[in-house]
Amino acid sequence: MRLTSPGRSSTIAIDCANVYATGLDRSGAAAEQLLGRRSVRVSKLAGSLSVIVVAAALLGGCGSSSDDAPEQSAAGAGSGPVPEPKEPVTISFASWVGQERGMKALYKTFKAEHPNITVEFQNIPAEEANRKLTTQIAGGNPPDTAYLDSGTIADFGSREALVNLDAYIDRSDLVKKDDFVAPFRATTEFDGSMFALPFDGESTALFYRTDLFEAAGITDPPTTWEEFEAVAQQLTKPEEKQYGTILFSPSPESAYYWYPWLWQAGGELLSEDGKTVEFNSDAGKQAAEFYIGLTEYSPQDFLNSNSYDGRIAFARGTVGMYVAGAWLAGVLREEFPKIDGKWATAPLPEGAAGCGTTIAGDNLAILAGSEKRDAAWKWIEFLASEESQRAWTIDDPFGTLLPTRTKLLESPELAEKKPIMEGFAEAMKCGKPPVSNKDWPKIEERLSEQLGKSMYGEVAPADAIDQAASEAQGIIGR
């Protein structure tokens, strides 16, 4: 069943959510028409109707089976460079960066080199991207290529929604597996094969308000846990609406921003083989105690918010220290030029086991439903090439994303052109990707929920970790 026509598909994900919302209005309207003494029967009907509407949304509009995906194994078979298409081909590229100047410039170059390939940009806001893509795949109408958050590759890859790129990479001159920094490459791998090409990345580091630090007489950013807590405490003045740092309880962020502390304490999320939960170690509990303890220095108003909405608190000087990915630097420079010079970045403080931070990135993938895989490969191969990546990261005057290629990441050019990124590039050597495992999103959900509860004082940090671990083990064992 295919209910999604190409033109309409862009709104499907939103439609689905809306149907729930409008369920009430529909039943209300239906009953209203027949208002009066007989309204009783009508309203009953309306009630069932609105539930049906929801059920219909679940099934009719939003889900349809993808039975027409071509065979996975045949992808990119052959030898030598992938040939240029002889006829004009149009491929689609789903991303949230299609409108950016850097991407437009890259496309111009690509078009000049590959006149027969036209790329149609599908622009979706980042937070909608996953849902949209899932719906498109389910509707049997996926884009040919997509710009994907690194956390989703294993999930999509394991569900056979992405093309295994190993054969293509073997034939390519522009892209070699060893070109990429190991942790970034790891985010694209599943079962030993690469399902995407790492395009850009970021690490999590510390943003701090130099003006607040100065006012409090603090000269340097904290480098240890003890210092971090001391500074947070010193900056927290609730009567002046000023806080040391900021925490978020909703999923997945309550877990996501806990990982660096876990790694710094010497803990691990899962065992190597992904079969055993390890975050409930002593190190894990220690990290949880410390992390949850920071709630005290965090504005309660933002506790049910997220790290994107929370940027306002940092921009307004409500919060002195903000743990976030490099993306925040870009957002601050673009949206809040007024605080330029009042903030700086630093690597995260070190724990008992040294440094540790989370890395994430954006990867380029070909969707398994694509029928124009060779052209799709040409496009993502071009983007992931050294030259394009340099243009996209180092040479972009406002960008704050890191290159994923070892050569670029370690080049002095990066430090030269992007002094603000130095902390992030430096943090890379301690960088770990979150787990690449199809069970992980569910486990992360349990973990987030428990840590969130703990922030609200419903459960002690160590108990929260134990509870999450036992639930996680159940998920893995399923």
Added chain:
Amino acid sequence: MTVVPAPTVPRPPRGLRHTLRQARREWTAYLFLAPGLILFSVFTVFALGFAFYLTFHEWSIIEPDKPFVGLDNYKGMVEDERFRRSVINTVYFTGASVPLGMLIGLGIALLLNQPLRGRAILRTLYFLPVVTPFVVVAIIWKWLYNGDFGLFNFYLLKTGLIHEPLAWLADKQLAMPSIVLMTVWTSVGFSMVVYLAGLQAIPEELYEASRVDGAGAWARLRHITLPMLAPTTFFLLVIGIIGSFQVFTQIFVMTSGGPVDRTTTMMFYVYEAAFKFYEMGYASTLAFTLFLMLLVFTALQLRLYRRNDA
């Protein structure tokens, strides 16, 4: 074309054959019904059946296969703590928002039923929130509730009613009441309009007669207005309960079910199961449970109403 024999004496229907014959005779009517009927069948009946089928299966919507899991979805639901939480939240929300909205709506309707100057304008004003796009309302209220810069806190602090800013949507105890308050604000207009219609349907003679008998304003309200409004009240109650059992938009926009699931309602949980965890089978199970609950609830109310009516 067939010649339709003129019926001589009306005969009792004789099962299928009769129905078919009747259908052939009135085929134009069915033709006119077809567009609606087909749409209804495909998008509602089929979808409903499919959802029921899914409650016994597991489906991630990306993978085409839907393994049969028997009653696992139902079992999982019974043991699911978050599901229980969502039921409690939904009942809380409904129990608070529906009576409150109706009561205030009745009050305003009674006032606006008086011969006031500018009555029409006032009625329009009270009805405005109903026709304002809900998402917009939710976003604006989210700002009103903001702890540091929200208008509520600003005025409450200024008037000295509170001394510490309230965290409203980020506070475990306050989040749901905040949502309820906002919902009541948007739903009062609807109750008001329906009550106004009900009030105008009450024959003036009843009031005249009671005045002659010496009934005061309170007695008239208590013994004439309220009993005469019973059908209206009942209608609002049923619609209100059905509607608020499915509360979603304000939760989605304002709290995302937080803090720590304090505002996760059944509908929001269905949404999460379906579009966050991609567990379509489980989401369908939840949706069917919600449907069943509403069905039982409405049947119960209907009975109660009929008994009172008799």
